[in-house]
Amino acid sequence: MKIPAIPADEAKRLASLHDSGLLESGVTERLDRMTRLAKRMFNVSMALITLVDEDMLHFKSSAGYSKEAVPRKISFCGHAILSDAALVIPDASRDERFADNPLVTGDAHIRFYAGHPLRLPDGAIVGSFCLIDRQARDFDGSELENLKDFALIVEDEFAVMSAATTDELTGLFNRRGFDNLAKFAIVGARRRAEPLTLAWIDLDDFKEINDTYGHAEGDEALKALASVMTASLREADLRVRYGGDEFAIVFSGTDEQGAWIAMQHLVEQVDEWNRHSGKPWKLAFSWGISEFDHGGSGELRPWMKDADQKMYAMKVKNNKGR
Numbered sequence: 001m002k003i004p005a006i007p008a009d010e011a012k013r014l015a016s017l018h019d020s021g022l023l024e025s026g027v028t029e030r031l032d033r034m035t036r037l038a039k040r041m042f043n044v045s046m047a048l049i050t051l052v053d054e055d056m057l058h059f060k061s062s063a064g065y066s067k068e069a070v071p072r073k074i075s076f077c078g079h080a081i082l083s084d085a086a087l088v089i090p091d092a093s094r095d096e097r098f099a100d101n102p103l104v105t106g107d108a109h110i111r112f113y114a115g116h117p118l119r120l121p122d123g124a125i126v127g128s129f130c131l132i133d134r135q136a137r138d139f140d141g142s143e144l145e146n147l148k149d150f151a152l153i154v155e156d157e158f159a160v161m162s163a164a165t166t167d168e169l170t171g172l173f174n175r176r177g178f179d180n181l182a183k184f185a186i187v188g189a190r191r192r193a194e195p196l197t198l199a200w201i202d203l204d205d206f207k208e209i210n211d212t213y214g215h216a217e218g219d220e221a222l223k224a225l226a227s228v229m230t231a232s233l234r235e236a237d238l239r240v241r242y243g244g245d246e247f248a249i250v251f252s253g254t255d256e257q258g259a260w261i262a263m264q265h266l267v268e269q270v271d272e273w274n275r276h277s278g279k280p281w282k283l284a285f286s287w288g289i290s291e292f293d294h295g296g297s298g299e300l301r302p303w304m305k306d307a308d309q310k311m312y313a314m315k316v317k318n319n320k321g322r
């Protein structure tokens, strides 16, 4: 069996996939309609929209298949993301790359596979639109064109999904993105019995930057904080501009102490930015952190409120009361 190679731009690809929020944003009816339609139209056992992360193949939508994920190492889609063109395997049992693959020899009994890579708007190939059948079959040129059209529609859908949850100015998740993704982060943390910590951030004296130097310069300050956040935090940390000069970070697999260390690092990086920015104003913020209470109600709002109140206490303490 041939294990899929790792793409040359893997780190960038994974960063785009994680930033897109697609892994956490759950199933959507519009994608399900596409896989159901493809399954019928091509008359195959399964039609899938997959996402390939570090280790696993995730099913963003699946018609005819009920598993949540399979290891990337044995996946067909791990191969499909390596090229711009579709990967077509008429009979996997006769293909040396796949003949002894457990998905071919085992219960899944895959014979035919056709997968078209799926790109995000920034060009990163994050998964594939694929058709699978339990019988060997051919796939002609017009079917290939149809498969490509399905893939292009899904790419448009990914772009819309990502635009709806992205803050245009900073590129971070927006309020809608936060509301969707934080709920998934809670569900995941509960399932894995892992800590989850929220940081709430509010810029200090931001109105003064706007009033003294103009709105465009205020926008520069918001963008600067976003880029320092992106550079100083881990890929898996969810970075959000909640609105105005309010930002949030969801630290997965991190307790309050870990989040505190990450926030200290962010404060240092912002200080460093201030030293070299050449701007007449300084970036400064107040912050509060709150670890998710697994024994509590499981609700998002009380958790946000707790982090916001701690942020506000810091603001008052620093004589920066609103």
Ligand SMILES: Nc1nc2c(ncn2[C@@H]2O[C@H](COP(=O)(O)OP(=O)(O)OP(=O)(O)O)[C@@H](O)[C@H]2O)c(=O)[nH]1
Pocket (backbone or CB within 6 Å): 169, 202, 203, 204, 205, 206, 207, 208, 210, 214, 215, 216, 217, 218, 219, 222, 243, 244, 245, 320, 321, 322
């Ligand atoms: N430039 C710019 N300003 C914005 C944007 N959204 C909100 N604002 C402004 O952000 C300011 C937020 O007000 P405050 O929260 O009182 O700002 P502050 O001066 O940081 O107050 P403290 O939090 O008490 O330090 C308001 O002046 C809004 O007009 C934006 O997208 N761009």
